[in-house]
Amino acid sequence: MQGTTMRRWAFWLLLTGFVAWDFASSAPVNLRLEPPLITAGSGSPASGGHCAMPK
Amino acid sequence: MNTLATSLDTDAAARRARAWPRRLPLAAAVLALFGWLLWSVSARQALLLLVGVGLGGVLAGARFGFTTGWRVLVEQRDPSGVYGQLLLLALLSALSMPLLARFPETTAALGPLSVSLLVGAFVFGLCMQIADGCGSGTLYKAGLGVPLNMAILPLFALGSFAGSAHLNGWLALGALPPVGLVTSLGAGGALAATGVALALLALGVGLWSGQRLHLGRLPRRWLWGALGLALLAALNLLIAGQPWGVVYGFGLWAAKAATALGLFDPAANAFWSDPGHAERLSQTLLLDVTSITNIGILAGALWVSARRPEPPRPLTSAQWAIGLLAGFAMGYSSRLAFGCNVGAMVSGISTGSLHGWLWVPLAFAGTLVGLRVRRRFGF
Numbered sequence: 001m002q003g004t005t006m007r008r009w010a011f012w013l014l015l016t017g018f019v020a021w022d023f024a025s026s027a028p029v030n031l032r033l034e035p036p037l038i039t040a041g042s043g044s045p046a047s048g049g050h051c052a053m054p055k
Numbered sequence: 056m057n058t059l060a061t062s063l064d065t066d067a068a069a070r071r072a073r074a075w076p077r078r079l080p081l082a083a084a085v086l087a088l089f090g091w092l093l094w095s096v097s098a099r100q101a102l103l104l105l106v107g108v109g110l111g112g113v114l115a116g117a118r119f120g121f122t123t124g125w126r127v128l129v130e131q132r133d134p135s136g137v138y139g140q141l142l143l144l145a146l147l148s149a150l151s152m153p154l155l156a157r158f159p160e161t162t163a164a165l166g167p168l169s170v171s172l173l174v175g176a177f178v179f180g181l182c183m184q185i186a187d188g189c190g191s192g193t194l195y196k197a198g199l200g201v202p203l204n205m206a207i208l209p210l211f212a213l214g215s216f217a218g219s220a221h222l223n224g225w226l227a228l229g230a231l232p233p234v235g236l237v238t239s240l241g242a243g244g245a246l247a248a249t250g251v252a253l254a255l256l257a258l259g260v261g262l263w264s265g266q267r268l269h270l271g272r273l274p275r276r277w278l279w280g281a282l283g284l285a286l287l288a289a290l291n292l293l294i295a296g297q298p299w300g301v302v303y304g305f306g307l308w309a310a311k312a313a314t315a316l317g318l319f320d321p322a323a324n325a326f327w328s329d330p331g332h333a334e335r336l337s338q339t340l341l342l343d344v345t346s347i348t349n350i351g352i353l354a355g356a357l358w359v360s361a362r363r364p365e366p367p368r369p370l371t372s373a374q375w376a377i378g379l380l381a382g383f384a385m386g387y388s389s390r391l392a393f394g395c396n397v398g399a400m401v402s403g404i405s406t407g408s409l410h411g412w413l414w415v416p417l418a419f420a421g422t423l424v425g426l427r428v429r430r431r432f433g434f
Contacts, residue, residue: 003367004200018308022341029097029339037098039294040154042160045159049331052300052399052408
């Protein structure tokens with residue numbers, strides 16, 4: 001069980017490190033262009049990526 | 056009997072009590088991330104994190120495995136997992152199709168009907184049996200701490216990135232435009248057509264297994280799992296405006312890493328130079344819808360694992376090698392197939408995309424081969 005705990009810690013540390021690196025190296029978040037809280041009914045079309053998208 | 060029941064209750068209570076010291080720091084970490092996203096990134100992304108945590112909790116708590124459901128149907132003629140999946144598809148269709156018709160901002164998971172879809176779905180169905188987990192399965196098992204799935208995750212991401220980078224070449228082999236049932240038939244017509252098709256599938260499964268669908272006899276975990284996943288996936292559609300997906304986020308993570316290392320030029324690639332994808336490459340992944348729900352799924356599964364720690368199953372070197380290879384191929388093929396069990400099957404079918412209906416038989420054919428490979432390598 002000790003091994004599982006170590007693996008989990010390593011996994012989460014790597015993931016957290018990757019997300020932190022990405023946040024620091026990406027373009028700053030522009031809060032004025034924040035997407036609507038609920039897209040349905042907002043008037044703004046969905047803008048996220050999805051695996052069904054051919055482009 | 057009463058003594059046995061009392062003993063089981065005592066065990067469950069003891070497990071719950073032991074889990075809380077592990078769960079409290081995790082709950083604090085999720086709440087801290089939620090608050091930080093709310094303050095520094097976007098309220099929508101903070102909400103989607105919670106949706107993802109819920110999805111991970113339900114997937115892991117109910118052991119709602121798409122891969123296992125198919126495997127026990129074929130090997131043991133036990134249809135309960137597949138019935139659970141059909142119930143999820145019916146419930147989610149009933150929630151999603153009216154939403155899509157009512158709100159023009161929302162989009163269906165529409166994939167083209169292409170040669171790549173046929174090849175990709177077959178290979179994905181084959182590999183998911185070897186890797187013992189589809190897109191969502193790999194995520195929640197990684198969150199539970201299963202060593203093979205934790206190791207597969209980065210390879211799945213790499214495969215998904217490579218598949219997206221090669222997608223235009225695959226599409227050149229032949230593709231028809233996506234067909235959306237909600238657009239063609241309206242919400243009522245699409246729901247009726249989907250309901251009939253799901254009922255026919257349930258009938259076929261019942262005839263083959265000799266056990267007809269009876270909700271009262273279905274193990275309760277499949278019932279509450281289907282209900283929980285349907286509600287949370289519909290919330291995802293309402294909040295994000297797009298159906299639940301897993302694979303895109305993985306590909307984005309690997310694309311970001313490859314670009315940062317100077318190994319990949321997105322401007323020279325047909326897929327990643329598209330303005331939408333290029334923008335997501337330049338933004339933090341915390342603004343990406345599928346990335347944030349993927350992180351939530353991992354955290355939700357970790358929450359469940361605090362109560363039910365899993366002793367790892369030892370694997371041989373050959374099993375590790377074939378498992379990791381299958382993980383990479385699964386990522387690659389899921390992009391050719393325009394989704395995995397979640398993006399193509401659950402989201403495709405429930406939002407009326409015809410590509411989801413093509414995906415299922417091809418992936419099932421791949422599963423039949425994958426089960427033989429699985430047995431060959433002694434998994």
